[in-house]
Amino acid sequence: MSDPRKERLGDMDLEEFRRIGMRIIDWAADYLGHPDRYPVFPAIRPGDVKGRLAPTPPVEPEPMDAVLTDFEQIILPGITHWNHPRFFAYFANTASGPGILGELLAACLNVNVMLWRTSPAATELEELVLSWLRQMLDLDAGLHGAIMDTASTASMVAIAAARDSAEPTIRLRGMAGQRRMRLYASEQAHSSIEKAAITLGIGQEGVRKIPTDPAFRMVPEALRAAVVEDLGAGLRPFCVAATVGTTSTTSVDPIPAIVSVCREHGLWLHVDAAYAGMAAIVPEHRDVLAGCEGADSLVVNPHKWLFTPMDCSVLYVRDADRLKRAFSLVPEYLRTEGDVTNYMDWGIQLGRRFRALKLWMIVRYFGHEGLAARIREHLRLGQQLAQWVDADPDWERLAPTPFSTVCFRMRPSALACIMRSADEAERESIERELDRLNEALLDEVNKSGRVFLSHTRLHGRYTIRVAIGNIRSDEVAVREAWECLRAAGARLCADERFVSCSRSADEGRGKS
Numbered sequence: 001m002s003d004p005r006k007e008r009l010g011d012m013d014l015e016e017f018r019r020i021g022m023r024i025i026d027w028a029a030d031y032l033g034h035p036d037r038y039p040v041f042p043a044i045r046p047g048d049v050k051g052r053l054a055p056t057p058p059v060e061p062e063p064m065d066a067v068l069t070d071f072e073q074i075i076l077p078g079i080t081h082w083n084h085p086r087f088f089a090y091f092a093n094t095a096s097g098p099g100i101l102g103e104l105l106a107a108c109l110n111v112n113v114m115l116w117r118t119s120p121a122a123t124e125l126e127e128l129v130l131s132w133l134r135q136m137l138d139l140d141a142g143l144h145g146a147i148m149d150t151a152s153t154a155s156m157v158a159i160a161a162a163r164d165s166a167e168p169t170i171r172l173r174g175m176a177g178q179r180r181m182r183l184y185a186s187e188q189a190h191s192s193i194e195k196a197a198i199t200l201g202i203g204q205e206g207v208r209k210i211p212t213d214p215a216f217r218m219v220p221e222a223l224r225a226a227v228v229e230d231l232g233a234g235l236r237p238f239c240v241a242a243t244v245g246t247t248s249t250t251s252v253d254p255i256p257a258i259v260s261v262c263r264e265h266g267l268w269l270h271v272d273a274a275y276a277g278m279a280a281i282v283p284e285h286r287d288v289l290a291g292c293e294g295a296d297s298l299v300v301n302p303h304k305w306l307f308t309p310m311d312c313s314v315l316y317v318r319d320a321d322r323l324k325r326a327f328s329l330v331p332e333y334l335r336t337e338g339d340v341t342n343y344m345d346w347g348i349q350l351g352r353r354f355r356a357l358k359l360w361m362i363v364r365y366f367g368h369e370g371l372a373a374r375i376r377e378h379l380r381l382g383q384q385l386a387q388w389v390d391a392d393p394d395w396e397r398l399a400p401t402p403f404s405t406v407c408f409r410m411r412p413s414a415l416a417c418i419m420r421s422a423d424e425a426e427r428e429s430i431e432r433e434l435d436r437l438n439e440a441l442l443d444e445v446n447k448s449g450r451v452f453l454s455h456t457r458l459h460g461r462y463t464i465r466v467a468i469g470n471i472r473s474d475e476v477a478v479r480e481a482w483e484c485l486r487a488a489g490a491r492l493c494a495d496e497r498f499v500s501c502s503r504s505a506d507e508g509r510g511k512s
């Protein structure tokens with residue numbers, strides 16, 4: 001019998017859509033109930049997934065059941081499970097139930113939120129839900145928001161507006177013949193700031209990296225001195241990109257002092273609060289964003305720590321007209337009436353997804369209190385892990401823990417004693433061994449599939465980094481990650497690859 005789909009044009013049969021759709025929702029509910037049935041990081045090699053799938057597209061229609069079978073048997077085993085309660089790498093994120101359902105409805109409506117009239121409710125809901133988010137973060141009413149795909153795009157758009165404000169002719173003439181523009185960010189700023197500079201013709205050399213203090217925060221005096229020096233050299237300082245919650249250690253730049261420097265020299269202040277800004281939803285942590293009333297723009301990521309499925313990043317600007325001056329370019333076919341928001345004027349995208357729907361559903365489903373309670377718990381878990389690390393003499397924390405991300409390494413206690421009396425060269429050799437030890441440690445726990453952690457380097461040292469932020473992570477999950485690390489650490493310390501560690505362990509035992 002021939003497949004009826006070959007005779008028919010148009011979309012999927014609706015009874016089939018309903019049947020498969022129900023099956024997918026059932027699958028999703030089972031999956032979300034137990035993402036920990038899967039290894040958090042898959043045991044596969046590059047090319048494994050592609051190698052098992054047809055290299056050429058199907059000529060004939062295929063049954064959805066066959067597609068779903070491949071999804072379960074080939075795609076799933078190659079997935080890193082960000083929904084897993086023991087996903088603690090990078091910054092964890094969450095696809096919450098209301099967020100997933102919001103994505104489904106948005107995909108269903110498939111509106112393009114470029115102009116108010118291309119879907120009035122979508123534009124108005126975006127304005128509304130960003131006002132709600134602003135209120136929950138206790139930011140001032142002078143800020144206006146737009147949803148972007150990622151913080152990287154949002155920061156780029158903000159820096160473009162800063163550039164346009166400083167030198168309005170660039171829009172017309174480009175960068176040629178301009179004085180060299182200067183953008184300031186700390187050594188700990190996210191790479192997206194430098195990428196924005198690359199994209200906007202400011203160049204990597206146009207980004208001046210300001211030193212940080214021992215707690216990895218920008219030193220405002222060093223910022224002031226750098227601006228003065230650059231002015232003296234004939235450069236054109238225009239923008240400071242400060243960070244609330246840096247990616248390595250979640251340090252917070254001193255925003256009020258940075259605001260003063262920006263005011264003195266007429267610089268645009270952009271605040272990258274992609275991860276940590278959300279902590280301000282918790283009333284007792286509102287001061288995280290203190291000083292931001294002096295910022296010109298600010299980015300926070302609901303897709304990081306507000307349980308919103310990828311992607312959803314929010315750019316707030318103080319003066320939407322300055323943003324629109326940088327970007328508005330309205331061809332005849334897009335000219336419209338009246339005093340409405342046309343979000344295509346707020347950035348580089350014309351076509352925009354209806355991301356406000358999922359965010360609105362999330363805020364309504366959990367409420368401000370529910371969201372705050374969950375973030376508060378993540379903050380508590382971060383402090384709890386920091387305490388466990390501090391209480392264990394074989395481990396050391398390598399940065400303060402202002403939020404729910406903990407940076408630390410294994411450093412056997414006996415080795416610490418040896419290091420104290422060692423000369424510079426011996427210390428350096430032990431440091432290198434500790435780097436290798438901690439790298440091996442991370443590799444081993446990640447290979448186990450039980451946890452997934454990532455790393456950074458702080459003061460040149462290999463640092464294990466545990467970032468707690470998924471809605472499904474609880475104290476049991478954090479404890480298991482810690483126990484995995486300790487067990488793997490004990491095993492590795494006995495390994496001959498780590499001579500100093502095993503020797504110091506023997507000596508330690510001899511002494512006791």
Ligand SMILES: *Cc1c(COP(=O)(O)O)cnc(C)c1O
Binds near residue numbers: 150190275
């Ligand atoms: C995660 C992060 C970014 C990048 O966010 P995307 O939305 O993935 O582009 C930028 N800055 C900081 C501080 C971050 O933590």
